[in-house]
Amino acid sequence: AQSVTQPDIHITVSEGASLELRCNYSYGATPYLFWYVQSPGQGLQLLLKYFSGDTLVQGIKGFEAEFKRSQSSFNLRKPSVHWSDAAEYFCAVGESGGFKTIFGAGTRLFVKA
Amino acid sequence: NAGVTQTPKFRILKIGQSMTLQCAQDMNHNYMYWYRQDPGMGLKLIYYSVGAGITDKGEVPNGYNVSRSTTEDFPLRLELAAPSQTSVYFCASSWRDTEAFFGQGTRLTVV
Numbered sequence: 392a393q394s395v396t397q398p399d400i401h402i403t404v405s406e407g408a409s410l411e412l413r414c415n416y417s418y419g420a421t422p423y424l425f426w427y428v429q430s431p432g433q434g435l436q437l438l439l440k441y442f443s444g445d446t447l448v449q450g451i452k453g454f455e456a457e458f459k460r461s462q463s464s465f466n467l468r469k470p471s472v473h474w475s476d477a478a479e480y481f482c483a484v485g486e487s488g489g490f491k492t493i494f495g496a497g498t499r500l501f502v503k504a
Numbered sequence: 505n506a507g508v509t510q511t512p513k514f515r516i517l518k519i520g521q522s523m524t525l526q527c528a529q530d531m532n533h534n535y536m537y538w539y540r541q542d543p544g545m546g547l548k549l550i551y552y553s554v555g556a557g558i559t560d561k562g563e564v565p566n567g568y569n570v571s572r573s574t575t576e577d578f579p580l581r582l583e584l585a586a587p588s589q590t591s592v593y594f595c596a597s598s599w600r601d602t603e604a605f606f607g608q609g610t611r612l613t614v615v
Contacts, residue, residue: 427606433608435604437605492604496544
């Protein structure tokens with residue numbers, strides 16, 4: 392069965408420190424992978440996506456993610472976190488040629504001064 | 505460009521009441537979705553539609569109904585509201601094989 396696991400319910404990092412949010416998926420076919428961000432009281436906004444090609448993808452707001460097929464992972468990274476990055480982050484996997492997207496439970500990021 | 509618009513933003517219902525959550529998109533997307541978000545559970549798909557007149561159940565459809573008479577609108581109907589339907593509801597739309605665009609959400613409380 393398809394599934395997405397975000398092992399960390401919440402993470403706290405200092406402003407200016409680097410960030411890595413983990414995402415592991417279980418999927419039988421070639422996955423489409425996404426990271427979304429949700430600020431408090433808002434809907435989800437796409438940060439980046441991977442469909443094919445270069446396994447290191449760049450997104451908005453200075454985020455990047457790397458697809459590692461051998462590890463079934465799609466971890467999100469940012470070299471220097473800003474206080475405005477505090478939000479909840481969702482990893483999601485979709486199917487090639489399809490439309491049903493499975494979301495992880497989310498990781499809430501706290502940024503301390 | 506408004507994107508995906510949901511109304512209302514907040515609503516309190518009594519047990520057994522019914523209501524319709526409205527969703528409209530102006531991007532001419534063929535796919536539309538309704539999700540519910542519960543703390544620590546991510547988003548669960550309630551219903552989806554691949555075009556006007558075509559809808560199908562998602563992961564958690566019980567207690568809900570939808571219709572899609574136009575490309576733009578995808579209302580979600582709650583019949584006989586129950587406390588278990590207290591949640592935040594998100595409508596989204598997309599082209600096939602692409603990312604979804606989300607509305608701002610409707611926070612529903614059933615008391």
